[in-house]
Amino acid sequence: NQTFELDSNPHTRLNVLTGEWVLVSPHRTKRPWQGKVEDVTPDNRPEYDAKCYLCPGNGRADGDSNPNYTESFVFNNDFAALLEDTPAGKMNEDDLLVANNQRGLCRVISFSPKHNLTLPEMSVEAITAVVNVWQDEFNNLAENNWIKYIQIFENKGEIMGCSNPHPHGQIWSQSDIPLEIVKETERQKTYYAIHRRSLLGDYLKLEQKKNERIIFENDHFAVLVPFWAVWPYETMIISKRHVNSIKLFTEAEKKSLAEAIKILTTKYDNLFETSFPYSAGMHQAPVNNGYYPEWHWHMHFYPPLLRSASVKKFMVGYEMLANPQRDITPEFAANRLKEMSTIHYKTSKA
Amino acid sequence: NQTFELDSNPHTRLNVLTGEWVLVSPHRTKRPWQGKVEDVTPDNRPEYDAKCYLCPGNGRADGDSNPNYTESFVFNNDFAALLEDTPAGKMNEDDLLVANNQRGLCRVISFSPKHNLTLPEMSVEAITAVVNVWQDEFNNLAENNWIKYIQIFENKGEIMGCSNPHPHGQIWSQSDIPLEIVKETERQKTYYAIHRRSLLGDYLKLEQKKNERIIFENDHFAVLVPFWAVWPYETMIISKRHVNSIKLFTEAEKKSLAEAIKILTTKYDNLFETSFPYSAGMHQAPVNNGYYPEWHWHMHFYPPLLRSASVKKFMVGYEMLANPQRDITPEFAANRLKEMSTIHYKTSKA
Ligand SMILES: O=P(O)(O)O[C@H]1O[C@H](CO)[C@@H](O)[C@H](O)[C@H]1O
Ligand SMILES: O=P(O)(O)O[C@H]1O[C@H](CO)[C@@H](O)[C@H](O)[C@H]1O
Numbered sequence: 001n002q003t004f005e006l007d008s009n010p011h012t013r014l015n016v017l018t019g020e021w022v023l024v025s026p027h028r029t030k031r032p033w034q035g036k037v038e039d040v041t042p043d044n045r046p047e048y049d050a051k052c053y054l055c056p057g058n059g060r061a062d063g064d065s066n067p068n069y070t071e072s073f074v075f076n077n078d079f080a081a082l083l084e085d086t087p088a089g090k091m092n093e094d095d096l097l098v099a100n101n102q103r104g105l106c107r108v109i110s111f112s113p114k115h116n117l118t119l120p121e122m123s124v125e126a127i128t129a130v131v132n133v134w135q136d137e138f139n140n141l142a143e144n145n146w147i148k149y150i151q152i153f154e155n156k157g158e159i160m161g162c163s164n165p166h167p168h169g170q171i172w173s174q175s176d177i178p179l180e181i182v183k184e185t186e187r188q189k190t191y192y193a194i195h196r197r198s199l200l201g202d203y204l205k206l207e208q209k210k211n212e213r214i215i216f217e218n219d220h221f222a223v224l225v226p227f228w229a230v231w232p233y234e235t236m237i238i239s240k241r242h243v244n245s246i247k248l249f250t251e252a253e254k255k256s257l258a259e260a261i262k263i264l265t266t267k268y269d270n271l272f273e274t275s276f277p278y279s280a281g282m283h284q285a286p287v288n289n290g291y292y293p294e295w296h297w298h299m300h301f302y303p304p305l306l307r308s309a310s311v312k313k314f315m316v317g318y319e320m321l322a323n324p325q326r327d328i329t330p331e332f333a334a335n336r337l338k339e340m341s342t343i344h345y346k347t348s349k350a
Numbered sequence: 351n352q353t354f355e356l357d358s359n360p361h362t363r364l365n366v367l368t369g370e371w372v373l374v375s376p377h378r379t380k381r382p383w384q385g386k387v388e389d390v391t392p393d394n395r396p397e398y399d400a401k402c403y404l405c406p407g408n409g410r411a412d413g414d415s416n417p418n419y420t421e422s423f424v425f426n427n428d429f430a431a432l433l434e435d436t437p438a439g440k441m442n443e444d445d446l447l448v449a450n451n452q453r454g455l456c457r458v459i460s461f462s463p464k465h466n467l468t469l470p471e472m473s474v475e476a477i478t479a480v481v482n483v484w485q486d487e488f489n490n491l492a493e494n495n496w497i498k499y500i501q502i503f504e505n506k507g508e509i510m511g512c513s514n515p516h517p518h519g520q521i522w523s524q525s526d527i528p529l530e531i532v533k534e535t536e537r538q539k540t541y542y543a544i545h546r547r548s549l550l551g552d553y554l555k556l557e558q559k560k561n562e563r564i565i566f567e568n569d570h571f572a573v574l575v576p577f578w579a580v581w582p583y584e585t586m587i588i589s590k591r592h593v594n595s596i597k598l599f600t601e602a603e604k605k606s607l608a609e610a611i612k613i614l615t616t617k618y619d620n621l622f623e624t625s626f627p628y629s630a631g632m633h634q635a636p637v638n639n640g641y642y643p644e645w646h647w648h649m650h651f652y653p654p655l656l657r658s659a660s661v662k663k664f665m666v667g668y669e670m671l672a673n674p675q676r677d678i679t680p681e682f683a684a685n686r687l688k689e690m691s692t693i694h695y696k697t698s699k700a
Contacts, residue, residue, distance in 0.1 A: 002435075002437040003437060003439065004436070004437045004438060004439020004440075004451050005439075006441065006449060009433075009436045009437060009439070009451060010431065010432050010433055010436050010451070010452045010453075010454065011436075011439075011449050011450060011451050011452050012449065012450050012452050012526060013448065013449045014448035014449070016445070016446055016448070020529055021526075021529060023431065023432075023452060023524075023528075024449075025431040025432065027433070028429060028430075028431050034513050034514055035508060035511060035512060035513035035514070036508035036509065036511070039389075079378060080378075081360065081373065081375040081378050081668070081675055081677075082360050082373075082375065083359075083360055083377070085352075086354070086359045086360050086361075087352040087353060087354045087359060088354060089353065089354020089355075089359070089361075090354075091356065093556065094552070094556060095366070096366055096549075096552060096553045096556050096577075097556065097560075097577050098363065098364035098366070099356060099361050099362065099363045099364070099374075099577075100361060100362050101354050101359060101360070101361050102360045102361050102362050102373060103360075104360065149672075151668055151671060151672045153667040153668060153671050153672075154667065155664075155666045155667040158385060158386035159386065160664065160666045160667070161385060161386070161664025161666040161667075162385060162386075162666075163384050163385035164384055164385070170667065170668070172668050172672070174373075176362060176371075178373075178672035178673035179370055179371060179672065179673045179674070180670075180671055180672055180673065181672065199446075202444070202446060203446045206443065206444060206446050206447065210447075227446075227447050227449075279666045279667040279670050279671065280667075281667060281668075281670075281671040281672075283671065300670075300671060302670050302671075314505075314510065314511020315511075316505045316510045316511040316512075316629045317503040317504065317505040317510070317511075317520065317629040317630075317631060318431070318501060318503060318520070318522050318631075320530075320629050320631075320650075320652050321501060321503050321530055321629065321631040321633065321650060321652075322499075322501045322503075322522070322528035322529065322530055322531065322631075323528035323529045323530065324529070325431055327431075
């Protein structure tokens with residue numbers, strides 16, 4: 001009679017932040033791959049591209065020209081999914097056709113004047129400048145009291161729908177609270193009501209005790225593969241201090257966050273010796289909507305690659321219709337990332 | 351002062367089946383696309399491929415050989431994500447690390463002996479044979495009383511992670527009820543408790559009255575773009591009779607379903623004159639778990655293409671971290687699909 005083992009038997013794991021389960025199939029990595037392989041975009045972009053709307057001095061779709069910026073640079077998205085001047089309105093027919101207007105503001109942040117410099121290749125100081133912009137933008141957007149939530153994120157790589165290779169991130173802020181934040185608020189609130197402590201704070205302590213999924217720690221942040229990770233090399237950065245938004249980060253914390261981002265993204269690039277694609281973003285408390293003591297700032301990284309620079313995990317049929325599913329275990333992924341060097345492969349080869 | 355219009359202002363719409371919202375940005379189609387374009391796989395496969403593990407007579411990974419089948423052919427997935435003999439087991443540390451074993455059976459269905467024949471190119475009779483297999487498989491799997499849910503689906507096209515171009519579908523059945531089914535059960539149950547009628551039945555009646563999103567109807571099924579569609583050309587097939595699973599379909603209904611599938615997938619192929627990729631699958635009541643009078647059988651089609659055979663919608667950063675988002679409206683998509691011919695573009699060109 002066999003005993004049940006997480007590293008070899010199919011099982012489900014609970015995502016304590018959303019209340020949803022992921023199906024884990026540890027034995028399934030043996031599956032041969034005859035399907036789609038991605039083109040690996042050769043990584044030989046110039047430092048400046050005259051046709052790029054993010055490079056310093058160049059023109060943009062709205063007719064403006066970018067300044068000759070030297071650190072990061074922020075502007076309103078010229079093709080924003082959300083607009084500030086959307087008229088108010090609602091529709092409801094028999095509770096079957098239900099719609100509401102949505103107001104919002106979308107911002108774009110160029111991370112660096114250099115067209116070819118991704119986060120892992122930037123210095124901690126330069127990444128700290130990006131963190132400063134994130135904090136300033138968060139604070140400024142929150143001044144609009146109709147804005148209820150601010151989503152700071154980055155799509156990195158063509159495979160993640162990034163429409164311009166110049167390293168940049170986005171901020172979408174809006175008048176309602178989006179789905180993932182509704183879920184995470186509910187779970188954190190329930191936990192806080194029972195324990196009077198932060199859910200993620202307690203989770204982090206347990207992970208520190210176990211030491212099976214933690215990849216990196218500094219004074220203020222821990223980087224780990226969550227127990228319930230869906231994407232093959234999914235990770236989370238969790239702040240050690242229980243704060244509910246980036247607004248409260250000190251200078252020391254911002255520098256530590258920049259360091260954590262640099263180390264994590266360097267390990268990612270080293271894993272398959274490629275500019276590692278992902279969507280990443282911060283989750284934090286809604287704004288202008290009361291008090292959220294339960295909320296604990298964190299940042300998710302959702303990278304699609306599974307086996308190599310060209311073979312990704314497809315979240316398709318079963319996953320779209322039934323339940324998220326993964327093949328390698330979170331512990332396997334954490335080990336791989338732990339053993340990766342913190343020196344970028346391009347530097348060590350140069 | 352503007353008034354709020356669904357076809358031009360950003361808004362959210364409620365998915366009545368899941369209780370989740372989608373963000374719609376109708377004005378955003380003007381966005382220029384400088385990002386990733388997909389390779390369009392040339393559609394010139396042979397009728398038989400000696401290296402394909404689905405073609406008649408060929409060998410498979412488990413050592414078996416396929417029979418010389420003439421309609422559809424079903425077997426156990428040689429690289430199944432779920433296994434029947436998973437030992438029982440549970441883990442729970444402080445409600446923070448929570449896992450359960452999961453048993454299951456995964457089946458593969460080759461739709462046709464011909465390596466190059468997709469559903470829209472098959473006859474209604476040949477598709478009816480596939481529907482018969484789906485029904486038989488559903489009934490047989492449900493005989494195992496530890497199985498609680500049976501997911502019948504198809505991943506079509508490389509872009510949807512389909513690892514073998516020979517047209518085929520899959521069935522994953524398992525000992526727990528997966529996420530999407532939990533959500534749809536809850537919403538249908540609540541509606542049924544109040545109205546004593548099926549949620550989807552009432553929704554379909556309202557759509558018939560409006561006639562803005564219906565693409566096709568026959569005696570037993572309607573095909574429409576749901577009001578809350580997330581994917582650009584997402585559709586649903588809804589049975590006119592309120593039955594909770596494929597088990598209850600009559601011979602006439604099975605033939606009508608085959609016709610609806612043929613017409614929908616033909617329109618899809620005609621839209622961008624390409625073999626249109628999607629993940630599609632049926633949603634139906636759980637099995638061996640009590641009585642589900644509220645459940646109404648339906649089939650979802652989630653196709654990723656947005657503008658052409660090579661430009662898809664990316665569900666990335668904002669969508670993964672915050673909320674699903676779409677650019678074109680469901681009404682625009684429904685109109686485009688309505689005007690497509692029901693004659694396959696390859697036939698009409700031949
Ligand atoms: O089973 P296949 O076709 O090899 O694999 C495909 O479908 C599965 C079920 O949707 C997914 O888990 C895989 O990521 C996908 O590549
Ligand atoms: O704004 P971009 O980079 O043009 O677009 C990208 O990110 C957006 C936000 O995640 C997505 O809605 C788009 O599908 C994606 O292509």
